[in-house]
Amino acid sequence: MSPVVVGVDDSEASLRAVEWAAGEAERRRRPLRIVHAFIWPLLGAPLGPAPGAPPEGGLRHDAERILATALARARAVAPDVKVTTSLPESEPVTALLHDSRQAELVVVGSRGLGEVGGLLLGAVGARLGAEVACPVVVVRGLVRPGGPVVVGVADPDESQRLLPFAFAHAARTTNTLTLVHAAPDQSVDTDSAVLPGHVLDRWKERCPSVTVVQKTLTGHPGKALMRASSQASLLVVGSHHRHELSALIHGSVSQAVVHHASCPVAIIGLQE
Template sequence: MIRPVVVGVDDSEESLRAVEWAAGEAESRRRPLHVLHAFIWPLLGAPLGPAPGAPPEGGLRHAAERVLAAALARAQSAAPGIEVSTGLPETDPATALLHHSHQAELLVVGSRGLGAIGGLLLGSVGARLGTEAACPVVVVRGPRTPHGPLTPHGPVVAGIDGHDEDRALLPFAFEYAARTANPLVLAHAGADGTALPEQVLDRWRERFPTVAIVQEPLTGHPGTALLHASNQASLLVVGSHHRHELSALVHGSVSQSALHHAACPVAIIQVRRS
């Protein structure tokens, strides 16, 4: 089975920017894109059709279909060559996204919005994605540019704090840096900021010979340092240590500020402690 890139959408511009980013990532990975809009209204017993006397194109179901149509058009415009499918599951956003994460290569969402997926990182939906998703999660942040939704250039910054990241976070960061031809900054968030040994780096250099590696110890509060590093980054990669809250990222509790205020997309990778 070819695992798709899955993107969750609502009726916000932020989610459409996430669709553009996800489409570009699907194209880069040579994967199909699946656009998902959770349709919770049937569970709540709400009338789905147009109100009496209203235009036939009114109603909640038609509105949901328009959300998917807009997302489909945005994806096809951003990456015309990719295969795109859509889904309208009748469930809540967290359940829909987590279910699809088991078959996905990558799960992509916007950072905020006014619809059902709005405010992902501010509530329980985002917390569940960050700690329970079965695949990496990317929260799309950052400014739109004249050349696309987000600048594709700039270092990939990986916040690491120990050897557990070697098995989860670093492969994702290196692969992304290699595909996008960007350098990789290993931002050490551990208590002592210890750099990776040269023999460890040599193994990564052998595997990804085109990626330039920079090791950078974080000074001051790690969350603030990662936030500052995101200003010039194309992607910020952090680890989730299965502590059931997004504050428990990168050495305990440092990345909520990065997830709320980062100037670039943020990738959340599951890191299981040994």
């Protein structure tokens, strides 16, 4: 059974990601896999305690402690979820890319040692976002269990690929889905439908408990989505295709969404 995979380091932000991932694994009825990339052997660093230091010292013991702490946080949130831990001798992005091939979802925090939590904020994130084999959730901002799931709709055709993830998540959580489209023209009809009815009908039939709200906001897309995220439980956005994500990450849209969103952000690949 494909697990929910979460990357962890020694930051509180990554432990918040572990808690979110544990809850999501419980909702999906999936196992949870906690990964801490242990890069020090690749760098030739001594792994044991320094001469004269306590026997519980050293880099390997620190790594094992990080995993043990994450495991305890996961079990506190979802005691019935099967949880495994992994300490691959690898850099973080390589480890997560490897595990994403068999994963249901990859989860990271928004900050952390070695940018494990900031994987989607720089050049390393461009590689992860372009090559990851499943959706990625960046846990940042406040976790609002009762808030709507907000979907950023740029292109109606491409955005249909976001709907399976978004509807399923809404059905498991808040039963409220808000579709948001940003229009630069101040004269646009903000009450107009974001997606045509026939696009939504089949998803409404599959998830009848989900209430759908459509909003057109004026202004820059990144700022519009940032405003929309202020009361959301999850913001869902798409990445275009494999080598275009780098521009998205370093552009103003991502500055607003990934750097400044007020809730966790799910990034769904739109590539063929």
